[in-house]
Amino acid sequence: MAEKNSNEPLILETERFLLRSLETKDATDTYISWWNDKEIQEGLGARPRNWGQIEAERHINKFDNQRRYHLGIFPKGEDVPIGFFTIFLERGKIAQTVVVIGNKDYWGAGVPFEIRTRALEFLFNTIKVEKVYGKINGRNYASIYNYKALGFVAEGVQRKQVPGPEGKRLDVLFFGLLREEWLAQKTAEQGL
Amino acid sequence: MTIKSEKPDSAVTSLVLQIISSALNLEPSKISTNAGIGTLDEWDSLAHMRIIMGLEEALDTVLPMEAIVEISDMTDIERLIIEHTNQP
Numbered sequence: 001m002a003e004k005n006s007n008e009p010l011i012l013e014t015e016r017f018l019l020r021s022l023e024t025k026d027a028t029d030t031y032i033s034w035w036n037d038k039e040i041q042e043g044l045g046a047r048p049r050n051w052g053q054i055e056a057e058r059h060i061n062k063f064d065n066q067r068r069y070h071l072g073i074f075p076k077g078e079d080v081p082i083g084f085f086t087i088f089l090e091r092g093k094i095a096q097t098v099v100v101i102g103n104k105d106y107w108g109a110g111v112p113f114e115i116r117t118r119a120l121e122f123l124f125n126t127i128k129v130e131k132v133y134g135k136i137n138g139r140n141y142a143s144i145y146n147y148k149a150l151g152f153v154a155e156g157v158q159r160k161q162v163p164g165p166e167g168k169r170l171d172v173l174f175f176g177l178l179r180e181e182w183l184a185q186k187t188a189e190q191g192l
Numbered sequence: 193m194t195i196k197s198e199k200p201d202s203a204v205t206s207l208v209l210q211i212i213s214s215a216l217n218l219e220p221s222k223i224s225t226n227a228g229i230g231t232l233d234e235w236d237s238l239a240h241m242r243i244i245m246g247l248e249e250a251l252d253t254v255l256p257m258e259a260i261v262e263i264s265d266m267t268d269i270e271r272l273i274i275e276h277t278n279q280p
Contacts, residue, residue, distance in 0.1 A: 108238035144261060145240035149229050154261035171257045 007065040014118045017111070019071040019085055021063070026072055027056035030080060034102035035059075038165075044100065045137025045172075047165040073101075073115060082106045085115050087123070093130040095123045099146075112146040120150070120182060130179050137162055138170040147175035151185050208269045211250060215242035228265025243269070251276050 009021035022031075034040050035049040035056065049055070063070040067089045072081035082103035088096045097119060099112045123129045134152070136143045147154075152175035160169035209220040212227060216234040229235055235243075240263075247269060248255055253276065262268050 108236055110236065112237070139257070139260070141241035141244045141260070142237035145229065145237040148261075148264055149237075157257045157261075173257050173261060 010065055010069055010071065012071065012115075012118050012122055014114045016076060017082075017115060018074045018076055019115060019118070020074065021065050022060050022070050022072045022081075022084065024057050024060060026081070027053060027060055028080075030102070031072075031084075032056045034083070034100060037102070039104075040100065040102060042138075042165055043140050043143070045140070045162060045164055045170045073111065083111065085119060087119065089127065089129070093128065095127065095129045095132045097123075097132060097134050107142075112143075113149055116146070116150055120177070124179055124182055131176055132182075133174060133176040136173040136175070138164055144173070144175075150177065151181060152177045153181070204270050204273050207250060207273065208266055211243060211246040211269065212266065215239050215246050223266070225266060228268075231265070247272070 009023070010019075011021075012019040032051055032053065035051040038048050041048050051059075060070060062068065063086075069085075069087040071085045071087075073083045073085055074081050083099065083101040083106070085100075086098040090096060097116065099115065101107055101111050120132060123132050132152075133155070134143075134147060136147075144154075155174040155176045158172040158174070161172040162170050164170040209223055212218075212223055212235075213220045216223070216232070216239050218234055223232070227235065229240070244255070244260055244263065247263075251273065255272070255276075259272055263272065
C-alpha cells in the first residue's frame, strides 16, 4: 500500500467542496458542537460526548496524515466546515472511512456521495488500497442509502454489537467496496 | 392484507407505490417500475429513510437490518412485503 511521503496536510477537491486536514486551530465551537449534538451523535450510534476545547484538540491531533486522516468538509469559498471525513488505513491494504455532516442544512444534499466519490479515487488510485469499508452503528437509514448509492456491498450485520445511546444495544452493519468493483463501476460509467 | 403469492399482485404494487409516492412526494403515475437508488433523482438519502420508515409502518413491524440492507428499489420492497406477509 502506498502512503503519502510526508505527513503534510491532505487536500482533496470536489465540485462543491474542499476537503483538507483539520488542524488544532480547527477545534472551533462549531466543530465541538457536532460532538455534543444528540441528533448528530445518534447517527453514529453514540451519545453526546460532552467535549470541550481540550478533547476536540486532542482528537484532531490523533491524525497523522499518513495512516489516519481527519478532513474538514469546506464549501468552496468558505472557511467554516460543514462536517468531516475520516480515513483510517489498516493493515492489508484496507481503508475505513467515516463521514459526519454536522451542518444540518446540508442533510439530504448529497454530500457523502460527492466526497466519498472523490475519496475513493484517492484511496484506490493514490494510496492503492484494495478495499474500502465503513460501519454503521444502529439504524441509520440515510447512511445505508449513501453506501448503496456508491455501489458498496452489505457484508454483514453484527447483532447487538455495541451499546447504544438509549441503553439499547445496536447492530453494526458493514459495507465494503473492492478495488475490482470500483473499477467495474468506473468502466460502466465511461461506457454510458 | 392477505397475500400468499411469490409475485407481487396489484395490492402489493399499490402499497409500494403509496409508500414511495409519500416518501418522495411524487405522484404515483411518475414512479416507474424500475424506480430505485440511482434511477430516480428524488430517491435520495432522506427519501430512502422515509421509504423504510413508511414500509415498517405499513407492515407494523421493525424490519431486521438484514432485510433493510436489501432495499435498493421498488422490486426489493415488493419482495420484502410478500416475504413478510407470507410468514406463518
